[in-house]
Amino acid sequence: MSADVHARAQELIVAGPSSAAEQRWLEEHLANCRECGGLLERAQAVRAALRTSPLMADPNLVDATKRRVLRFAIEIRERESHRWLVRLSIGVTAVLTWVSIPLLWQAAQWVGSRTPEPQLASLLVFLGFGLLPALLAGGAALAARHGSMPGQAPTSRVKGEL
Amino acid sequence: MVFLPARPVVRVSMAALTYFGSVMMQSESAEIARGLSRRDPDLLSRLIEQYQHRLFRYLVHLTGNRQLAEDLFQDTWLRVLERGGSYDGRSEFAPWLLRLARNLTIDHFRRHKMLSLDELTDPEREAPLQVADRRPTPFDHLASLQDSEKVLACMGGLAPSFREVLVLRFQEEMSLEEIAGVVAIPVATVKSRLYRALDMLGTRLEKHA
Numbered sequence: 001m002s003a004d005v006h007a008r009a010q011e012l013i014v015a016g017p018s019s020a021a022e023q024r025w026l027e028e029h030l031a032n033c034r035e036c037g038g039l040l041e042r043a044q045a046v047r048a049a050l051r052t053s054p055l056m057a058d059p060n061l062v063d064a065t066k067r068r069v070l071r072f073a074i075e076i077r078e079r080e081s082h083r084w085l086v087r088l089s090i091g092v093t094a095v096l097t098w099v100s101i102p103l104l105w106q107a108a109q110w111v112g113s114r115t116p117e118p119q120l121a122s123l124l125v126f127l128g129f130g131l132l133p134a135l136l137a138g139g140a141a142l143a144a145r146h147g148s149m150p151g152q153a154p155t156s157r158v159k160g161e162l
Numbered sequence: 163m164v165f166l167p168a169r170p171v172v173r174v175s176m177a178a179l180t181y182f183g184s185v186m187m188q189s190e191s192a193e194i195a196r197g198l199s200r201r202d203p204d205l206l207s208r209l210i211e212q213y214q215h216r217l218f219r220y221l222v223h224l225t226g227n228r229q230l231a232e233d234l235f236q237d238t239w240l241r242v243l244e245r246g247g248s249y250d251g252r253s254e255f256a257p258w259l260l261r262l263a264r265n266l267t268i269d270h271f272r273r274h275k276m277l278s279l280d281e282l283t284d285p286e287r288e289a290p291l292q293v294a295d296r297r298p299t300p301f302d303h304l305a306s307l308q309d310s311e312k313v314l315a316c317m318g319g320l321a322p323s324f325r326e327v328l329v330l331r332f333q334e335e336m337s338l339e340e341i342a343g344v345v346a347i348p349v350a351t352v353k354s355r356l357y358r359a360l361d362m363l364g365t366r367l368e369k370h371a
Contacts, residue, residue, distance in 0.1 A: 014331065014356040015338050042360040043332065045367075049313035050333040057218035057235065065236045066207050069243055073203045076243070 005029065009036040013043055086144045093137035097130075104129055195251025201243055210239055213259055216334060220260055223329040224267055224322050234270065238263040253343070257336065260344045264326075316366035324359035331356060 009029045013036065017023040030037050105126055112122030197205030217238060221231035241262055249258050317325055323345075330341045342349045 010357060011353060014353060014360075038364065039357070039360055042364045042367075045309070045313050046317070046328055046360070046363065047332040049310035049317070050329065052310040055215070055219040055222050057214040058232070061218075061232050061235060062210060062214050065239050066210055068236055069206050069210065069239050070203050072240055072243055073201055073206070076201060 006033065006036060009033065010039055013040050082144055086141050089144075090137060090141055093133055097133055100133075101130065191253065191255055192251040194255050195249050198242070198246025198249050201246060206239065206243055209242070209255070209259075213256060216256060217259060217263055219333060220326070220329060221263055221267065223317075223325050224264065226318060226322065226325070230270070234263060234266055237266055241266060254340070256334075257340045257344045260330070260334075261346070264344060312367065312370055313363070316363050316370060319366060320359060320362055324355060324362065327352060327355045328359050328363075 009026055012022055012026045017026055030040060105122075108122040108126035108129070109118075111125045112118040112120075115121040194205065194209065214235075218231060218235055221234050221238075222228055225231050225234065238259070242259065245262070249255070317328065320328075326345065327341060330336045330344060331338075336344070338349050338352045341352045345352065347355075
C-alpha cells in the first residue's frame with residue numbers, strides 16, 4: 001500500500017468521512033491495515049473517554065459569573081453615559097465660545113474706550129471673560145472624568161465569590 | 163466512525179435538514195451579534211447558560227487546572243461583554259468564544275512568564291485531569307470507566323496544544339476548519355497535531371498497560 005493511501009485513511013479517521021463512498025473505502029482499507037486501525041482505535045478511545053467523564057461547570061461558578069457580567073454591564077453603561085455627557089458639554093461650550101468671541105471683543109472695546117488705557121483694558125477684559133467659560137468647562141470635564149475612572153474590566157474575583 | 167446513510171431519499175432529507183440547520187444557525191448568530199453589540203445582559207446570561215459546559219471543559223483541558231479554568235471562565239465572559247461588538251455573526255458563536263478564551267489563557271501564561279502553551283507541559287506529569295464530580299458508577303461500567311480514566315490520565319500528560327485539538331475534535335465535534343479558526347493555525351497543522359497527539363497517546367497508553 002502506498003503512503004498516500006494511508007494518509008487518506010488517516011485524514012478520514014480524524015476528519016470523518018463526508019460521503020458513504022468514503023466511508024466504504026475507509027472500512028475496506030481498515031480491514032487490511034493494522035496501522036490505520038490503531039489510529040482509529042485511539043481516536044475512539046479518546047472520544048469515549050471524554051464522553052464518559054464529562055466535565056461540568058459548577059452552578060455556583062455560573063451564577064457568580066452572571067452576577068459579575070451584569071455588574072460590569074451596568075458599569076460600562078454608566079461609563080459610556082458619562083463620556084457622552086462630557087463630550088456634549090465640551091462641544092456646546094466650544095460652539096458658544098466661538099459664537100461669542102466677536103461679541104465679547106466688541107464689548108471689551110466698548111469697556112476699554114471708557115478707560116485711560118483703552119487697548120490694555122480691552123485686552124484684559126477680553127481675555128478675562130473669554131477664558132472664563134473654557135476654564136469652567138475644563139474643570140467640569142476633569143471632574144466628570146475623575147468620577148468615571150474605572151476603565152478596566154474587573155480581572156480578579158470579588159472576595160467571597162467563586 | 164460516523165454512520166452515513168446510503169439511501170438517496172434519506173440522503174436528500176439529511177441534506178435539507180443540514181441546509182435548514184445552517185440557515186437557522188446564521189440567523190441565530192446574527193441575533194447574538196446584534197445583542198452583543200448592544201451589550202444586552204439578558205443575552206449574555208442566556209449565552210453563559212448555553213455554553214457554560216463547552217467553555218469550561220475546553221479551559222480545563224487547555225490549562226490542566228480546574229481552579230485556573232474557573233478564573234478564566236469568568237474573565238472570558240467579561241471579555242465577551244467588553245469586546246462583543248467584534249463578533250460579526252457570520253460564523254458560529256462557539257468557535258469565536260473558544261478563540262477568545264484561548265487568547266485570554268495565552269495572555270495569562272505570558273504574564274506568568276510562560277511563552278507558549280507547549281511550555282506548560284511537565285513530561286513527568288501523568289496525573290489525570292481533574293474530573294468533575296461523577297454520579298455513582300454502575301458496576302458493569304467500571305472497567306470502561308477505568309479505561310477512560312487511563313486515557314484521560316495519558317491525555318493530561320500531553321502538551322496543551324495537543325490536548326486542545328483532541329478536545330475540540332473528539333469532544334466538541336468541531337470540524338478541522340473550525341478548529342483551525344479557534345487555534346489560529348492552518349488546517350494542515352490541525353491534522354498533523356491530531357495525528358501526533360493520537361500517536362503520543364498510543365505510546366503513553368502502551369506504557370501504562
